Amino acid sequence: MEFKAQSIADFLGGTIEGDANAIVTDVAKIEEGRPGTLAFLSNPKYNKYLYETEATIVIVNQDFEPETEVKPTLIRVPDAYKAFASLLELYQQAKGNKTGIENPSFIDASAKVGNDVYVGAFAYIGKNVRIGNHVKIYPQVYIGDNSIVGDDTILFAGAKIYEDSRIGEACIIHSGAVIGSDGFGFAPTEDGSYKKIPQVGNVILEDNVEIGANTTIDCATMGSTIIRKGTKIDNLVQIAHNVEVGENTVMAALTGIAGSSKIGKNCRFGGQVGIAGHITVGDNVNIGAMSGVNSSIKSNRTILGAPAMDIAQAAKVFAIFRNLPALREQVLDMGKQIAQIKIKLEE
């Protein structure tokens, strides 16, 4: 896509200084600006880059005064950061503005598909599926029988939705994510082998949920595995059967939540966190990367470590841990001193 300085200024209600016909095809940070890119300058710390950047157009605050002549075309607006952010949103929407049904795709005769929907080639929509309006289903997506996908949701290429899933409105599910695979439930038998426990529940994603690439969310054994509205889950995360994650919680990559655990709302998990099964994590809980949580956690705590501790305690523990050899030396040395004292006392 190409944009002229004039069109951008018109859209933002800004004023141009320089070449109104300058053209950009991409965006960049001001310190990485290349010819043909649009950048912005808001934080005065970055002012120096304005005189070096090769960006073609730079959005600046209305009151910004350059110290010397600048090469890029400037567009002045009341708030350069906000203006740039709104352009980015527009840009992303324009990029993803696909509609229509590509061929071949598979839409079962019993499925109901809303208006203004994109169905990419090789996408599969099963029996009795209901797809809302303005939904984008990229190529090679699979939507199993009886599933529901709400309005404005985007399923990127190759996302897999098992039957009976309920996907809310304005959700984003990235490529390779698997929603509704069987929970990991097996009953041991007398001969040491395992018998599969039927997994007949489903997965519910409420509205505005984002699921990262290749993340897996298992269906419930019975009932539903639930991700509440506004929650954002990064790539390669495992959510086991019957887990429930509260509203507006964010989880970084490679985290695993074991079966039947309940996670509160407004929590923030770092990467590679592990949560044991059948426990409860309260609201507003922050968990540091690589922490292992094997018992329930009350609301409003910040924890770290495996096993997880309060962050202040963890900081002390890790500081000593790293210096264990010094502590041990000290103990050995004290042992010698005590021995010497004893000898002296015997004398």
Add this chain to the structure above:
Amino acid sequence: MEFKAQSIADFLGGTIEGDANAIVTDVAKIEEGRPGTLAFLSNPKYNKYLYETEATIVIVNQDFEPETEVKPTLIRVPDAYKAFASLLELYQQAKGNKTGIENPSFIDASAKVGNDVYVGAFAYIGKNVRIGNHVKIYPQVYIGDNSIVGDDTILFAGAKIYEDSRIGEACIIHSGAVIGSDGFGFAPTEDGSYKKIPQVGNVILEDNVEIGANTTIDCATMGSTIIRKGTKIDNLVQIAHNVEVGENTVMAALTGIAGSSKIGKNCRFGGQVGIAGHITVGDNVNIGAMSGVNSSIKSNRTILGAPAMDIAQAAKVFAIFRNLPALREQVLDMGKQIAQIKIKLEE
């Protein structure tokens, strides 16, 4: 699907108390029963829920005596738990009872496909592939050349099987699982770059193996990476080249087994476990979540931690670890006492 109380009672050989025409369309735990669901009551601890549940039908033990009137239709059977479990199995089988070849799918002319097989749309079956009877190949599955898939196996949507793989009977492979990708083998060269070591082996899954969503199992460099019969592997697990996993072993999500390691039978691994390469883990070994195993482990042990220790030792170690600041205080305090003693002795 809809079931009448009468049909369920007939199937189970049970007797009805209440409305024989009551209809259910889903199952639920008794404490989560909603109208239209079937639940069961077996453990007396849950008796109280019978009087509150909104489930439409509840299966109870023959000799169960309610303390007061109950709303749901009851079906009395000798063992309520077993009866419910057998219904769930039936339900899951009925749900997944797909057959026939959907179009378009790709079945190479040289492939042999058994009887009563389901091949979903956009599934790909390569040259010389042999598919057994009653196999279900969901949409967008890929089966590379020369692979063999045994009777009664289910490959869920988007599972990827590289060429030359051998999949046993009654296996279940979930969406996004990758079987037979190249082992991670590279030889360093003099200029610091790496030369790929050809990976010409394959993967063998024996019978009754279940592989979770987005799990990856690499082929052997030469020979076979082998998963023995009855073993169950959860989601997002990495099994590297030339690994061998014994019978009836279960591994939870996000676990990684490095190249050429041998895992015994009847082992149980928690989530996020790491096993180093070229080591042996014996039979009946239990490994706690997040443990790191960097040397061989004898049979019948239960280990925990990174590096992994016997569970009893690990419990002691972690208790002290969490209290390291107190231990350090004690040491510092003892140091002061020793200094005072020395002064006293000098006097």
Add this chain to the structure above:
Amino acid sequence: MEFKAQSIADFLGGTIEGDANAIVTDVAKIEEGRPGTLAFLSNPKYNKYLYETEATIVIVNQDFEPETEVKPTLIRVPDAYKAFASLLELYQQAKGNKTGIENPSFIDASAKVGNDVYVGAFAYIGKNVRIGNHVKIYPQVYIGDNSIVGDDTILFAGAKIYEDSRIGEACIIHSGAVIGSDGFGFAPTEDGSYKKIPQVGNVILEDNVEIGANTTIDCATMGSTIIRKGTKIDNLVQIAHNVEVGENTVMAALTGIAGSSKIGKNCRFGGQVGIAGHITVGDNVNIGAMSGVNSSIKSNRTILGAPAMDIAQAAKVFAIFRNLPALREQVLDMGKQIAQIKIKLEE
């Protein structure tokens, strides 16, 4: 595929001892040789296996002298290991020698596809995509709009490439890998919910990069997430937005690199490593499995642990860690001794 001893000897410029018409269809290690396999013997440690192996043909060094009669046909060459390795490469190339366009596949009219390319069934090539020569695109691969794929690259079944990606020459991307999914960027709002930060950058893979199965590499928020030439990434690895990984670095499975971190060249990471965001790891850094790195690391270091320490320090720390109960006993015992000394001093 079938090969005669005579053809192999001709190809290698070797001499035959035994049946020149012996036929092999597979390769094996000499200690695992089965009838119909080709093996090699180079390391004298393995000589004993030559007299037991059931391999049909064994490649040996020119000057090798068997101690007794051997069953397999021998092919003598100057360097048995090198000869075998070159055969393996040939074998792998022959196995993967697919060409032509399978149907149905989706190639947008605006896409440009080079010569001698394989496009498997159900593969999707979007608008303005440019595919080089000798590229292999396996079934069910997705290549989003405006992406570029260099000559000789292989995309295995079901790899997903988001729009605007740049894939270099001679890269290998395994099944289920996702290149260019959105970075995990959200701005908190006043009501506790999160607003998505548009992710308008892309991913650049330079030449000779290999990406493992189900690995995910997020696009940059702006600019590019970059994997430099010759770098090899294992299965199930997460590379977040705006990360840059230097040349010839290798990373084992289940590792996660958080946003905006820069990794140097010629590094080697074990499995399940975690790297925090916005840090720099120098060149030639080795990181042990399961290490957690939360601050920048200078070049040429070898580190281990979470938090990561120099390997020598880590070895000492872990040795003490495992024996913490003994250290604690020692401290308690010294406490008693000090108490006794004090009593004695009072006397």
